Amino acid sequence: MKRxxxxxxxxxxxxxxxxxxxxxxxxxxxxxxxxxxxxxxxxGWTSFWMDDRILHALxxxxxxxxxxxxxxxxxxxxxxxxLSHSSFKGKSMLETLLLxxxxxxxxxxxxxxxxxxxxxxxxxxxxxxxxxxxVPTIPYTIKIMKAGYDRLGSDLIDQSRMLKAGPxxxxxxxxxxxxxxxxxxxxxxVVTISMSQYVLTAIIGGGSVITLPIIYxxxxxxxxxxxxAAFSIVFAILPVFAVLIIELISRFxxxxxxxxxxxxx
Amino acid sequence: MKKTMAxxxxxxxxxxxxxxxxxxxxxxxxxxxDKSWEEILQEADGExxxxxMWGGDEGINQYIDEYVKPELQAEHNVTLDRxxxxxxxxxxxxxTEKRAGQDDGTIDLIWMNGENFKRAKENxxxxxxxxxxxxxxxxxxxxxxxxxxxxxxxxxxxxEAPWGKVQFVFHYxxxxxxxxxxxxxxxxxxxxxxxxxxxxxxxGDFTGDAFIRHVLYGKASSIEQLLDSPFSEEVAETESEEVxxxxxxxxxxxxxxxATYPSSLTELDRLYSQGEVWMTMGYNEARAEDLVEKGIFPxxxxxxxxxxxxxxxxxxFLSIPDNSRAKEGAMAAIDFxxxxxxxxxxxEPAYWGENTPIDLALLDDEDKAAFEELDRGETVIDQQxxxxxFLPEIDAEYVPWxxxxxxxxxxxx
Amino acid sequence: xxxxxNNRSAVxxxxxxxxxxxxxxxxxMSFVExxxxxxxxxxxxxxxxxxxxxxxxxxxxxxxITLISTLLSIAIGWGIVRSFHTFIExxxxxxxxxIPMLFPxxxxxxxxxxxxxxxxxxxxxxxxxxxxxxxxQFPVFVQDRNGIGIITTYLWKEIPFVILMLLPVYAxxxxxxxxxxxxxxxxxxxxxxxIEWPWVKPVLLEVALILTAFIFTAYEVPALLGVxxxxxxxxxxxxxxxxxxxxxxxxxxxxxxxxxxxxxFIALISFMILNRQRWLISKSQHSR
Numbered sequence: 001m002k003r004x005x006x007x008x009x010x011x012x013x014x015x016x017x018x019x020x021x022x023x024x025x026x027x028x029x030x031x032x033x034x035x036x037x038x039x040x041x042x043x044g045w046t047s048f049w050m051d052d053r054i055l056h057a058l059x060x061x062x063x064x065x066x067x068x069x070x071x072x073x074x075x076x077x078x079x080x081x082x083l084s085h086s087s088f089k090g091k092s093m094l095e096t097l098l099l100x101x102x103x104x105x106x107x108x109x110x111x112x113x114x115x116x117x118x119x120x121x122x123x124x125x126x127x128x129x130x131x132x133x134x135v136p137t138i139p140y141t142i143k144i145m146k147a148g149y150d151r152l153g154s155d156l157i158d159q160s161r162m163l164k165a166g167p168x169x170x171x172x173x174x175x176x177x178x179x180x181x182x183x184x185x186x187x188x189x190v191v192t193i194s195m196s197q198y199v200l201t202a203i204i205g206g207g208s209v210i211t212l213p214i215i216y217x218x219x220x221x222x223x224x225x226x227x228x229a230a231f232s233i234v235f236a237i238l239p240v241f242a243v244l245i246i247e248l249i250s251r252f253x254x255x256x257x258x259x260x261x262x263x264x265x
Numbered sequence: 266m267k268k269t270m271a272x273x274x275x276x277x278x279x280x281x282x283x284x285x286x287x288x289x290x291x292x293x294x295x296x297x298x299d300k301s302w303e304e305i306l307q308e309a310d311g312e313x314x315x316x317x318m319w320g321g322d323e324g325i326n327q328y329i330d331e332y333v334k335p336e337l338q339a340e341h342n343v344t345l346d347r348x349x350x351x352x353x354x355x356x357x358x359x360x361t362e363k364r365a366g367q368d369d370g371t372i373d374l375i376w377m378n379g380e381n382f383k384r385a386k387e388n389x390x391x392x393x394x395x396x397x398x399x400x401x402x403x404x405x406x407x408x409x410x411x412x413x414x415x416x417x418x419x420x421x422x423x424x425e426a427p428w429g430k431v432q433f434v435f436h437y438x439x440x441x442x443x444x445x446x447x448x449x450x451x452x453x454x455x456x457x458x459x460x461x462x463x464x465x466x467x468x469g470d471f472t473g474d475a476f477i478r479h480v481l482y483g484k485a486s487s488i489e490q491l492l493d494s495p496f497s498e499e500v501a502e503t504e505s506e507e508v509x510x511x512x513x514x515x516x517x518x519x520x521x522x523x524a525t526y527p528s529s530l531t532e533l534d535r536l537y538s539q540g541e542v543w544m545t546m547g548y549n550e551a552r553a554e555d556l557v558e559k560g561i562f563p564x565x566x567x568x569x570x571x572x573x574x575x576x577x578x579x580x581x582f583l584s585i586p587d588n589s590r591a592k593e594g595a596m597a598a599i600d601f602x603x604x605x606x607x608x609x610x611x612x613e614p615a616y617w618g619e620n621t622p623i624d625l626a627l628l629d630d631e632d633k634a635a636f637e638e639l640d641r642g643e644t645v646i647d648q649q650x651x652x653x654x655f656l657p658e659i660d661a662e663y664v665p666w667x668x669x670x671x672x673x674x675x676x677x678x
Numbered sequence: 679x680x681x682x683x684n685n686r687s688a689v690x691x692x693x694x695x696x697x698x699x700x701x702x703x704x705x706x707m708s709f710v711e712x713x714x715x716x717x718x719x720x721x722x723x724x725x726x727x728x729x730x731x732x733x734x735x736x737x738x739x740x741x742x743i744t745l746i747s748t749l750l751s752i753a754i755g756w757g758i759v760r761s762f763h764t765f766i767e768x769x770x771x772x773x774x775x776x777i778p779m780l781f782p783x784x785x786x787x788x789x790x791x792x793x794x795x796x797x798x799x800x801x802x803x804x805x806x807x808x809x810x811x812x813x814x815q816f817p818v819f820v821q822d823r824n825g826i827g828i829i830t831t832y833l834w835k836e837i838p839f840v841i842l843m844l845l846p847v848y849a850x851x852x853x854x855x856x857x858x859x860x861x862x863x864x865x866x867x868x869x870x871x872x873i874e875w876p877w878v879k880p881v882l883l884e885v886a887l888i889l890t891a892f893i894f895t896a897y898e899v900p901a902l903l904g905v906x907x908x909x910x911x912x913x914x915x916x917x918x919x920x921x922x923x924x925x926x927x928x929x930x931x932x933x934x935x936x937x938x939x940x941x942x943f944i945a946l947i948s949f950m951i952l953n954r955q956r957w958l959i960s961k962s963q964h965s966r
Contacts, residue, residue, distance in 0.1 A: 006762045010774040013834070017789055018777050020799075024792075028560045032539050032797040032813055033805050043559070047323050052330070079694035082687035092949040098694065099945055101701050102888050103938040104708075105895040105912075107919055108931055111361050112708030116700065118365040131700070138697055140888075144846065147881055151850040181767065181849040185842050188776060196782050203358050206371035207315050207348035218320035218349045220784050223534040224561060227323070228788070236780035353920035364711070380921075461814070467906045469917055525821050525905035532902075539797035541813070665921060672732065676907040 018236070025229035044230030053210050058238065061211040064126060065194040065242050068133045072141040072190045073183065075134075077175075080145025085154045098142055101135045109135065110203050117204050124206035132204045133197055137190045144189070148182030176253070183250065184243075191242040195235070212238065297592055302400055305593045306341060312594030313344040318376040320349020324555050328616035333607065341597040348372075352381045359390045359586055370588030373595040376428065378581040379417040383661045385584065386424060392585040392592055394423025399596060401603040402426055407624040411657065412580050418495065418660030425582030426599050427622040429611065431549040432570070432578035432651050433475050436644070440565040441543045448573040449483040449511065456518040462543040464520035464527060464536070468671035472530040472547055475577060477667050480508045482656060483574035496662035505667070509674040516675065526676070538562055548579070550651060551618035554642035568646050576654040580622055605632045614642040712931030723928035724936070730929065732914060740894060740911040743825045747832035748889040752882060754833065755840025763848040766841070779838045787831045787902040794819040794827065820903050827903035828910075836889055843885050847877050880952050887948070891941045895934060911937075 025044045030036050048054065083095065101109065113132050114123065122128030152175065160170045176183070198213040205211070216231045297305065320326060329347045337345050350358075355375055362370050377385070385391050396402050406413065406427065413427050414420065437445050441462075446452040456463045466473030482488050484507035491504065516523030520542050527533040530547060537545035538561050545562075547553075556562040570576040583602065585595045601607055605628055608621040618641060625633050713719050727733065758775075759766070766772050778786060793799050801816035810816055820827030851873065859869050900910040911933065919930035 002762065003765060006765070006771060007774075010771055014774045014777045014838070017786075017793075017834075018780075020792075021781075021785075021789065029538060030799070030802070032541070032802045034802075035806065050323070050327065050330075075693040075697060078690040078692075082690035082694075086687040087953070088687065092946060092953050094691075094698075095949045095953075096942055096946040097698055097702070099884070099887065100705070100938070100942055103891040103895075103941040103945075104705060105915075105934055107916065108708055108934040108938075109704060111357070111711050112704035112706065114358070114361045115365045115707045116704045118362065118367045123367070124371050134697060135701055135704075138694070142694060143881075143884055144843070147877075148846060148850065150880075151847065151877060178850070181846040185846050188779070189842060192779055199354065202350050202354060203361070206358070207317065207346065207350075208371060210348075214349060215320075218351075219323075220782075220788075221321045221529070221531050222323075223531050223538060223556070224323075224559060225792070228785075232781055232785045235782070235785075236777075239780055357920070521818070521821070524823065525907075528901050528904070528906070535791075536797070541797050672907065677735070 018233075021229045022233055024225055025233055026226075028226060041226065044224075044226040044228075047227050048230050048234060051215050054212075054215065057210050057212045057215055058234075060126065060209065061195055061213075061238060062242055064130055064133065064209075064211060065191045065239070066245065067130050068137060068194045069187055069190045069242070069246060071130070071134060072137050072186065075138055076141030076145040076186060077179075079142045080147075081149050083142070083146045084149035084152075085157075095146075099139050102139050106136065106197075106199050110199055113200065114203050123204055124208045126205070126209045129201050129205045129209050129211075132200045133194045135200075136197070137193050140189050140193075141186045144182050144186045145179070148179045152178050172253070176250075180250070184247075187246045188239070188243050191239045191246075195239050195242070297395070297596075298398075300593075302398065305398070305596055308593035309591075309597035310342045312591040312597075313346060314373045314591050314594040314598045315346045315348055315371060316374040316376070316598070317348045317350050317355045317372050319352055320347070322617075324615075325617050328611060332610050332616065333602065336607070337598055337601050340601060341594075343594045343597050345598060352377050356381050356385050356390070359385065359588075360388055362588060363388070363390060368588055369590050370586055371590075372586045373589040373591045374598060375584050375586065376581065377584060378425075378579060379658075380661050380664055382416050382421075382425060382582065382584070383419045386419060386422075390587055391424045392587045392589060395585060395592075395596060396421075396423040396426050399426055399600050399603065401600050401605075405605060405623050405627050406603070407627070410624075412622070415658075416580065416582060416661075417658045417664070418662070421582070425584045426603060427580045428583045428602060430578060430580050430620045430622040432620070432655065433479065433546065433548050433576045434550045434568045434570050434646060434651075435544055435546045436537070436553045436562070436566050436568050437544045438537075438540070438563050438565050439567045440563065441540075445544075445567075445569040446571070447569070448571060449480060452571070453511070453515055456515050459543065460518045461520050461522070463518070464523075464533065464542055465546065466530050466533050467526040467528055467676065468668040470527075470529045472533070473526070474664055474668060475548055476546060477508065477512070477671060478577060478659065478663070479571065479574060480511055481505060481659075481663075481667070482577070483571075484508050484511055488574065488656070491659050491663075492657060496660040496666070498666070501663065501666055505670060509670070512671075512675050513678060516678075534561075549619055551614060551620070551641055551645045553644040554614045554618055557644060566644055568644050570646060570650065570654045572654060575656040576651065577656045577658060578651075579658045605636075609635055609639070612636065612639055612641065614640075614645075618642065618645070708931070709935060712928055712935060714928075723925065724932045726925070727929050727932045727936075732909075733911065733933070735907070736909050736911045736914050739825070739908040743828055743900075743910065744890055744893045747829050747836065747893050748886055750829070751833055751836035751840050751889060752886060755837040756844060756878075756882065758837070759841055759844040759848055763845060767845060767849045772845075775838050775841050777838075778835050779842065782898075783831070783835055783896065784898045784902065786835050787827075787899045790827055790831045790834070790903065791820050794830065795821075821905055823905050823908075825900075825904065828900050831899050831903060832893055836893075839889070840885055843881055844878070847881055851877060883948050883952065887941060887945050891938070895937060 026040050026042065028037055028039055028041055079098070083091065113135065117123040117128045117132065120128070122131060156174055156178075157170055160174050165173070196213060198217045201209060201211050202214055205214070212235060216235055219228055219231050222228055300308075316329065326347065326349070329345070334345050337343050352375070355372065355377070359370070359372060402408065412430070416425060435445070446455045465476040468474055468477055481504065482491070485491055485504045490500070494500065520536065527536060533542070533545050534556070536542045540563070550568065553562055553566050553568060557564060557566050583599050585592055589595055605623060608623050609632070611617050611619055612621055621636070623636075625636055628636070712723065713721055762771075766775065791798065795801065796813045796816050796818065801810070801813050804810045804816065805813070819830070859872065895912050895915070897910070897912040897916040900913050901916070904910060904913065915930045915933050918926040918933075921927065
């Protein structure tokens with residue numbers, strides 16, 4: 001009962017819009033008062049492939065998003081653990097500062113970041129774009145990971161250490177499997193955010209770094225719904241890909257006979 | 266870890282660094298000034314030019330990618346990269362690069378006009394003057410024309426080369442409107458008789474601003490006074506009084522009874538495509554052609570201009586940033602983009618359909634005939650009507666002033 | 679031992695601190711830009727900001743929409759997680775919930791327009807069914823003065839975000855404790871108070887802060903689905919930021935930085951209270 005209620009709600013509110021957008025990408029304009037027109041057209045998709053840089057842009061977007069994700073997980077897990085399992089002076093201050101990037105919109109932060117990247121010599125290069133994408137993502141990851149470690153508690157880790165398991169083994173067999181729900185959330189969020197960065201990528205990448213949003217965003221201002229819908233669909237599929245890749249990697253990384261199997265489902 | 270250390274020292278180094286000086290730059294400008302066109306082309310050979318421009322129109326993008334790119338490569342061995350970015354962000358990027366003292370910028374060519382040019386020029390972001398060195402500009406354009414000497418009242422000073430020319434037109438659905446209005450008063454009458462079927466984009470939108478300027482031209486005591494003198498708040502205040510009266514009189518008859526306005530031209534176009542309103546408008550006399558073709562606008566779409574006050578037209582330009590690394594290449598690209606062949610291709614409705622700033626009288630007979638014979642499509646008004654209605658732009662400072670005032674006097678009432 | 683422990687957390691925090699350094703430097707540079715006047719440094723813009731009439735008109739409107747969107751998103755998202763978390767976590771349902779997050783806010787706003795506009799699909803369908811004769815009879819849900827369109831879009835986009843942030847909490851919630859309490863005769867309310875709430879509270883707070891800051895400063899959705907007057911503050915900031923005049927750009931900076939500072943201050947106070955509570959809890963646990 002609960003299950004079917006959830007699924008009917010989820011399909012109505014979450015899946016249906018995506019399907020509608022998909023439909024829109026292959027149909028011409030729907031006018032009010034007229035029955036929906038289903039004269040299938042591939043116009044939206046052909047204009048998508050028209051730009052000859054699109055394949056390269058897809059690949060580069062993936063590369064950047066995955067790099068950003070890996071750095072995020074490393075930084076986030078380390079910081080999350082420290083923030084959760086130890087207390088020190090100025091911890092509240094530090095937590096606030098780490099959340100600060102989320103309070104300043106990209107529009108205002110872009111100028112400062114651009115100046116920084118120019119001085120670091122990383123402007124107009126994809127590595128600079130990676131670093132800039134860390135800004136709106138790392139705060140989330142640290143938060144999610146800290147919350148994860150909070151719930152994990154330090155007891156299990158201490159026990160494992162007492163049983164003479166090395167820190168790496170403890171991490172791999174205890175922490176990671178138990179933290180998997182948090183890792184998933186973080187990965188999904190980071191990939192989605194990284195892939196939707198337009199202003200920051202455009203300013204820092206300076207045109208040398210053509211990612212999908214760089215090609216796609218200008219079309220959002222178009223009255224041509226069909227083209228816009230087609231672009232949006234590709235745009236949405238890409239993060240799903242990236243999340244799947246990360247999921248696969250994490251399955252290899254977590255040993256099959258890990259102590260807790262339930263986390264690895 | 267090594268990388269981390271490198272970044273760390275890099276960040277530490279930032280605090281110590283000062284601004285670099287710009288003497289080299291002026292030298293570079295001087296250097297190019299002294300070069301002959303042949304020498305410039307030699308330098309341009311093999312360069313990559315990055316053209317930053319608004320990228321939301323497929324036809325325009327195709328024109329650059331499919332026509333200009335290969336042709337330019339063949340003619341001057343210059344590689345053109347088109348980078349889609351909103352013009353205000355381009356200017357923003359240039360400003361930051363200047364602040365950070367970055368001499369080797371990434372932008373080589375910008376497409377812009379009006380407010381953005383003013384902002385770029387005032388902040389010394391542009392390279393030049395260079396237009397006197399562009400052969401096709403000298404040969405085929407009326408260089409004395411005020412349209413090229415002024416961009417929204419700002420002197421161009423040779424920092425911009427004219428790339429295209431557009432005029433403001435209205436589009437309407439002929440299946441619903443028999444006789445389109447020809448004056449502001451008739452437009453008012455139309456709105457009254459057809460409540461909810463007309464509206465205009467809010468001020469702040471490029472097209473909405475232009476519509477309000479038309480009302481200003483129509484209601485001002487003398488258009489000449491507005492055009493000839495620079496912006497003055499006093500003149501603006503007195504001349505605009507009737508503008509707000511007119512627009513407020515119109516408000517109750519507008520779409521949604523004027524409770525709100527479409528925030529952009531895209532929104533107005535969407536309303537028009539749905540038949541919610543019966544008119545749309547825009548700053549390019551040929552733009553409806555493509556939208557009708559795609560079935561977004563109704564097939565019965567036609568265009569008109571107001572006889573009174575007329576139709577404002579403006580020129581848009583190409584500029585080279587001061588910190589461009591490929592200035593010679595950019596100049597070669599401009600020379601090509603301004604040439605009759607490239608302009609003719611731009612006029613094709615299949616690509617962009619936009620009018621040319623070229624002076625047809627300066628072309629040879631064959632080229633001239635090609636321009637005159639090209640069919641721009643059924644929704645485009647004939648050239649004579651457009652020329653008769655043509656009105657130039659006023660000082661760019663009117664634009665933000667009118668925006669502010671519109672919000673105070675109309676939107677918030 | 680204690681020293682070693684603290685030292686280890688310093689190592690663990692090093693990359694985060696490095697990141698922080700980068701962010702703070704960048705924000706400082708942005709801030710410096712905001713107080714750079716035509717001739718020299720000036721705080722005039724921060725003062726001048728408060729004399730802008732348009733700002734006052736937009737501020738209350740913005741705040742209302744922001745708070746309604748944030749609170750409703752959290753309430754609904756939390757409700758969904760509480761009722762359904764047992765199978766969201768381990769089922770394809772999880773992927774369904776995340777769909778709206780895959781699309782940019784702008785696209786979702788456009789979708790709401792496509793659906794709920796007077797020329798939208800629902801209005802058109804009602805006409806087809808003969809329930810309405812004119813599209814004017816369809817209520818105004820988007821581009822309306824009450825911001826219904828804006829709030830709808832934000833809810834639709836942010837509820838999945840709330841679910842995403844809360845799901846790990848419930849997935850990792852120590853269920854055994856609940857059983858213990860139940861066996862010992864504790865009430866449901868008791869379970870909630872002692873087990874659920876302490877874990878959920880910090881996350882809810884952070885989500886609330888993030889959403890408030892985001893909705894207050896984002897301009898895309900209100901630009902598409904709002905009205906021309908009153909405008910949300912973020913739209914004003916956007917107009918100012920990209921306007922021609924240097925003064926206005928500085929106003930935009932001043933506005934955004936003040937907003938960020940206020941949010942930062944609220945966050946700091948909240949974290950201090952939370953950390954203090956946690957410290958007390960853990961202290962009482964370890965001295966048993």
